[in-house]
Amino acid sequence: MPHVLVLVDHDGERVHKSTYELLAAARRLGDPAAVVAGTPGTAARLKESLARHGATCVYAVESDEADEFLATPLVDALELAAGVASPMAVLVSATTDGKEVAGRLAARLDAGLLIDAVDLDSSGAVTQIVFGGSWTVRSEVTHGLPVIAVRPGAFEAEEHPVEAEDRKLAPPPVDQAASARVIERRAVLAGGRPALTEATVVVSGGRGVAGADGFTLVEELADVLRGAVGASRAAVDAGYYPHQYQVGQTGKTVSPQLYIALGISGAIQHLAGMQTSKTIVAVNKDPEAPVLALADYGVVGDLFEVAPQLTRELAARR
Numbered sequence: 433m434p435h436v437l438v439l440v441d442h443d444g445e446r447v448h449k450s451t452y453e454l455l456a457a458a459r460r461l462g463d464p465a466a467v468v469a470g471t472p473g474t475a476a477r478l479k480e481s482l483a484r485h486g487a488t489c490v491y492a493v494e495s496d497e498a499d500e501f502l503a504t505p506l507v508d509a510l511e512l513a514a515g516v517a518s519p520m521a522v523l524v525s526a527t528t529d530g531k532e533v534a535g536r537l538a539a540r541l542d543a544g545l546l547i548d549a550v551d552l553d554s555s556g557a558v559t560q561i562v563f564g565g566s567w568t569v570r571s572e573v574t575h576g577l578p579v580i581a582v583r584p585g586a587f588e589a590e591e592h593p594v595e596a597e598d599r600k601l602a603p604p605p606v607d608q609a610a611s612a613r614v615i616e617r618r619a620v621l622a623g624g625r626p627a628l629t630e631a632t633v634v635v636s637g638g639r640g641v642a643g644a645d646g647f648t649l650v651e652e653l654a655d656v657l658r659g660a661v662g663a664s665r666a667a668v669d670a671g672y673y674p675h676q677y678q679v680g681q682t683g684k685t686v687s688p689q690l691y692i693a694l695g696i697s698g699a700i701q702h703l704a705g706m707q708t709s710k711t712i713v714a715v716n717k718d719p720e721a722p723v724l725a726l727a728d729y730g731v732v733g734d735l736f737e738v739a740p741q742l743t744r745e746l747a748a749r750r
């Protein structure tokens with residue numbers, strides 16, 4: 433069966449869940465082959481978990497400078513692997529970085545690019561969310577190799593143990609003049625909560641939370657559900673919560689099993705980042721708020737009354 437290349441998202445020690453989702457998506461098209469770009473030894477550390485999730489081949493594209501540049505080493509790695517594997521498609525996560533990699537790879541290979549895919553079938557047809565979430569379309573690449581950026585959370589990660597073959601590929605030196613160099617790294621303080629884009633449950637607060645103090649309610653509900661905290665842009669812009677937690681068109685895209693929106697109106701730009709969540713619960717005091725039209729369960733009420741009750745009830749049932 434022809435290979436489908438999957439770009440591995442990792443932190444050097446651990447494969448991110450979004451990659452397991454890509455491997456599950458890749459199986460719909462062909463034989464998943466994982467491409468690991470990193471410093472020497474990275475692919476060997478990640479191979480077992482990649483094989484457990486269905487990667488029949490692990491391409492190790494390693495160099496000492498792999499972590500020193502943004503995006504370019506990843507584009508180089510995929511270009512190299514595509515030259516060797518002649519794949520039928522390339523899948524990357526539709527994160528901010530992933531979309532950059534996908535776009536640059538497609539330009540280099542004169543390939544077809546599909547962004548924000550939420551479904552794909554064996555014929556190669558892809559369902560995409562476009563125009564800031566206002567349309568869902570089915571698309572097919574008609575020219576060259578399909579390069580597809582798949583939204584995190586759109587597919588279920590599944591274990592599918594196989595034997596993985598190792599392939600080492602020597603990357604070219606990074607073109608420094610055309611690349612952004614990383615000059616410093618700082619750890620994001622996430623507390624004990626899961627990462628927003630990997631969480632099974634996300635509880636988000638909006639302007640209705642009315643201040644940074646109000647976000648304690650959001651955090652308490654998230655913690656009882658072992659979820660992540662998100663925020664609308666209005667909440668972030670007002671300084672209620674840090675920017676890295678913004679959900680939406682210009683923030684993170686999430687697709688958890690459960691998304692709870694507290695005091696969020698449901699502007700199209702917010703919905704663009706969470707509308708593929710499996711179950712959506714909204715608490716809003718305005719019965720006309722657009723988010724209630726999208727929600728599976730809507731509570732018309734004051735979040736300062738509803739959220740603490742919900743937290744207490746859930747804590748009692750744990």
Ligand code: FAD
Pocket residue numbers: 637638639640641663664665666667678679680681682683684694695696697698699700701702705715716717718721733734735736
């Ligand atoms: P509001 O729209 O002000 O809604 C607050 C809601 O809280 C209201 O529905 C109100 O009824 C309710 N409420 C108030 N008090 C309570 C209470 N006590 N109990 C219950 N409910 C209460 N927005 C994003 O979120 N993410 C993005 O990525 C994003 N990108 C954007 C990109 C562009 C180019 C533009 C133009 C806008 C973008 N926006 C984004 C902004 C977006 O248009 C909205 O302004 C924003 O989402 C509104 O946030 P909100 O729902 O928290 O605030």
